[in-house]
Amino acid sequence: MADAGFPLRSFPPEIHLPRAGRAASLAGSMKFWSQFFIPTLKESPSDAEIASHKLLVRAGLVRKLGGGLYTYMPLGLRVMKKISQICREELDAAGAIELWMPHVHPVENWEQGPRWAAAREIMFRTDSAGAGKGRSKEPEFVLGPTHEEVITPLVKQEITSYRDLPKNFYQIGTKFRNEIRPRYGLMRAREFVMMDAYSFDADDETAVKSYFAMKSAYEAFFKRIGVTAIAVEADTGVMGGSFSHEFMVPAEIGDDDVIYNEESGYAANREKATSALVPADLADVAPAGPVEEFATPGVLTIAALAAAPYSVPGEQQFKTLVFIGDGKPFLVILRGNDELEEAKLGSLGFTVFRPATAEEIEPVLGAKPGSLGAVKGTIKNPAALAGVFADRAIRLTGNGTTGANKDGFHLRNVNVTRDLAITKFGDFRRVRVGEPDPKGGRPLQAKRGIEVGHIFKLGTKYSEKFGAVYTDDQKQSHPMVMGCYGIGVSRTMQAVIEQSHDADGIIWPWNVAPFQVVIVVLDPLMQESADLAKTIALAAEQAGADVLIDDRVERPGIKFKDVDLIGIPLRVTIGSKGLKEGVIELKTRRQKDMVKIPVAEAGERIAAAVREAASRA
């Protein structure tokens, strides 16, 4: 068989640009499909549910090792590198400094930190009973899910003066979380790639500046990689801290609900979202009379009390929930028809909390679930309670009904201020679509989103625990004010696919495409095709594109299908049919139509197309 002029691997050496003296870059490294490795699949793997997960596998970007564990294949790795590099550039521009920390942490760091109790569940750790395997004592290690417990002691050690602040350190690397249920490919993985950054400031004012500098860097980052991500107010969760934004990619398959109103600009994670349901100047309803007890045999639910013969509407009931926070029971009071937003209990300051069991409830309140209440004087052992926390919305309810803390009895004419033993009001209910938004009073809407980034203003939670203090110009010692910031790099790659694909495959945004130009050589054994491919590839590469040359000896259908699947933005087709007319074809992944370009102008025109695409990206 004639190998004349091909495969393209036999390129004469002079067309390879010299490496010496060039900066390290992905650019200028054209690949030949026949020499590269892009194992595409016609069929979707049976364990993939969502489009982006199927495409990740079908396009040969990743392969699964086990649940939530993935190999990044050569093509996928190229995308990951590009996303990381853009992330790096934007963070550097914002003044952050890259470093690299171990991902294996001594467990002591975590035991000393503020969130060990809450975080240990999801952390991989060495077997503390590992002794007896040859060594009498095994040190214990955990795999880092993030690095506050490493960076804070480091900064404590290295930075002691206000002159060295502020500082913002970041790294891009592997993170480990033993997710209870990994799913959707890279969306929720056990091992994943994340950028994490940590800012240290002398005071609150500059810490806020650092925070918003990072917010801007994030916005620039997501814009550059070509993904729509919106910043929404978020719950601080286990991280703690004073405020927080999440960056969400809108997508049906997202894990989070974003509550928003387009006109007012309000946007928040449902866990954090609030509404203007309760007016600030709300006056209490006048009591209709003294509290009355009445028998409600067998009535254990809000719905049962709302039904005949009692007919007390849900919003006229007070719902009493019992939780155990750091070992002590506490109560949460909501309107009967409202749902608890459990994340909001995080603001109460407990390290860990969970719903109480029926056995735990009875000795404290004096009744079983279904007849519980918080009316003064009815609680069996009020001294045992860590507090009674009431959702503000219960103030909308006057002369309501609640459990009597006596099985089979309820109380009516219950009024919030007069009758309930409330420690503190707060926002604990889940908002509903249609309620007035807190910014402009317009109706709230909801959509699903994928969380791809998260920024927190942490305050001094970690610096105090680890003693990360500095001395100011008055010789006074203060804890540093911290912020922490994360971007899920691998998750972002999948979010891009989820947001940018069609029935044929992925449509990569220019800046993160594994290759920006693919040259489909339909007759790779023809010398003329091979020569032209070389010329065009060089021109495209010199214009700044990463070039893939499909030099495989395959039928055209297979080549076109593969190219669409892997989503390369610009496609140049060289075929004998076109060459007879003296033309090649140029087509974008996004558009169906193609333009014919005279062979003589090919290099120049392709280079122009590359420059144009790059300038638009």
Added chain:
RNA sequence: CGGGGUGUAGCUUAGUCUGGUAGAGCGCCUGGUUUGGGACCAGGAGGUCGUAGGUUCGAAUCCUAUCGCCCCGACCA
């Protein structure tokens, strides 16, 4: 952790209810015909039916245990 499903060739799967020679498509290998949107013909290789025990003359199939994976829920920096 609770509920549901599933495990058969590299991939997608049929067969399991009702026990009796393990089948197909894709992919792969050989030869030929093809050649601008996942071709066709002929031939071929490839399977401890997740694993371990049990029932049976006989188990992919029935029973028990166990492991993996997927979905729903809980959970989720």
